[in-house]
Amino acid sequence: MELLLRVSLCFLTFTGKLLGDEIGVITVAVPKGSDAILPCSPTSKEDLSSQLFKWRKYYQNEVFLYNAGYHYNNGLKGQDSQFKGRVSFFQDLLSSGNASIVIQNVMLKDTGIYRCEFPKLQPRSETFQIKLVVKQFEREGSNVILPCSPIGKDDLRHHVFDWNRNDSEEVFLYDNGSYYHNGKSGQNEYFENRVTFFQDQLQVGNASIQINNTQQNDIGIYSCEFPHLKPQGQKFYIQLVVGTCPKPSFSIRKKLDGGMLVQCEAHGVYPEPTMELHNSADVPIDPVNITNSLNGKYINLQAVVTKEDEYHCVMKQEGICHQIYSTKTLVIVASGDDSGFFNGLSVGAGGVIFVVFLFALFYFLYWHKRKLSGMPDDRTNTRSEEETLTRLN
Known part of the structure; x- marks a missing residue:
């Protein structure tokens, strides 16, 4: 909470323009029913514990008043009924110059221009303006x-x-x-x-x-x-x-050592979403890369999965679809032992083919040499011996 406040106050300090004794309007937009932090701090960032600051709307609606330790939440009178019991401040941050307030359960009637005033600051008073806006999401x-x-x-x-x-x-x-x-x-x-x-x-x-x-x-x-x-x-x-909130798609890209590269993507989506890859137990898988287009209408996530399981994409978006899922897809991942077995089969088959080739080559060279040297064919000699025995008989 404190970090959010400091970021808000920095935004206020560096974007506001000094107009006489007033600062240019800063917009705070929140969904209906949520709490809104209206940031405010004097340019001097001085300790406000013993100072006076007040918040008003429409120049007359009393939203909150703090005066050297006394305020609407501990006995001071005069707060507008619209804000009673709904406005708080950050007492532990007063010493660092933080006069921000929180309005709970913001409704349309709460929207408008708020003024944060420091009427007794020296050398002069300061006033900041904050525009509170309610967000409405539609398809x-x-x-x-x-x-x-x-x-x-x-x-x-x-x-x-x-x-x-x-x-x-x-x-x-x-x-x-x-x-x-x-x-x-x-x-x-x-x-x-x-x-x-x-x-x-x-x-x-x-x-x-x-x-x-x-x-x-x-x-x-x-x-x-x-x-x-x-x-x-x-x-x-x-x-x-x-x-818009189109359904994200899931695809298997390619096989890697020890896993499969998979991808989640969505086109034409706005406002800018977040994307996650989940397994069958709905546990997120750490991505290796996430890409968002400059106009916020495309998102791509890639991850490496190492176990056979059903996986699906989960796209989260503020206000429009909240969460939308891709179809669950079974990803089969070959284990290291299986790959070694198939690799061994490949090497063994290659060796057998090589031996057969050498044997055939030797056989061809052997008979070719016999023919060139005029050596009789063993099969011819056998037939001659059989003929001789026939004649003798």
Whole structure:
């Protein structure tokens, strides 16, 4: 946990831009229902044990306050009811300048811009801004609902709500009964005829939209804003992640000394997954090589298996498929004794052929020499002796 915090704080320090007494916004994105660490530390990294720092949302929602040992979790009053019992800090890290907080069980209503303030630092105060975003994972080609409602579940039929992507592209706008393609213009052409809303549910505060046939080009951070409702500053954020999860394939590549080289691979997969090779007991096999493409849409794992068994690939991916498996495949691995036996047979057969060849060559040379020297054929002599005996008789 401490290592994660230090990495987060380093990211905050080196990517934030000083704007007067404020630091540029840093984004923290987590899946719905998980805990979120909002990192914060003054540039001086000074001991905060006797200092004052506070966290606010929308400039008025009191999220957390620490004042020289006193805080909302040990008696201080004033914390917003939305955050009571859900926010903690790292007391043992205050001496190293860590004012980070943890928000438990993050929901859509928790998303937005948070301010971490050090009002009494010298020579001047400092303020950091963190954007908390909820991740939403969807499969490519599906119709996706992006949920949104104001805090008070107000009747929205005569109000305004506005959906944007990446704070620059107009996705959907509703304004007192008018909306895109019904009296309103300005929608980004990429979203034309693809976005609908739930008009019959506006009276119960439902400002959700549906994006049809989502593609990976729809990936981004979407914001849903109610500019005129109270409390002010109601703007919620969803990071839409559109992914694919094809089934991984298993193949046997070639025989090696003492084993078989096998491979797991998957094409067109997003977000970037991890890959493992498991045996029949579901125990991972150490890989010899893992390759990921630059765009994160291809992964390849190779391993050497040394025992006969059934093996399968396990691909793990955040949010979309979680885990997906290849078909189990039996891999037969020849033992060292078997290979020695077959090698011995090969050597023995080669020796027999060589001996037969030498015998045939000797036999040919022997009879060829007899013919050249005029020596009679033994078979002819035998016939002559038989003829002589016949005549004598």
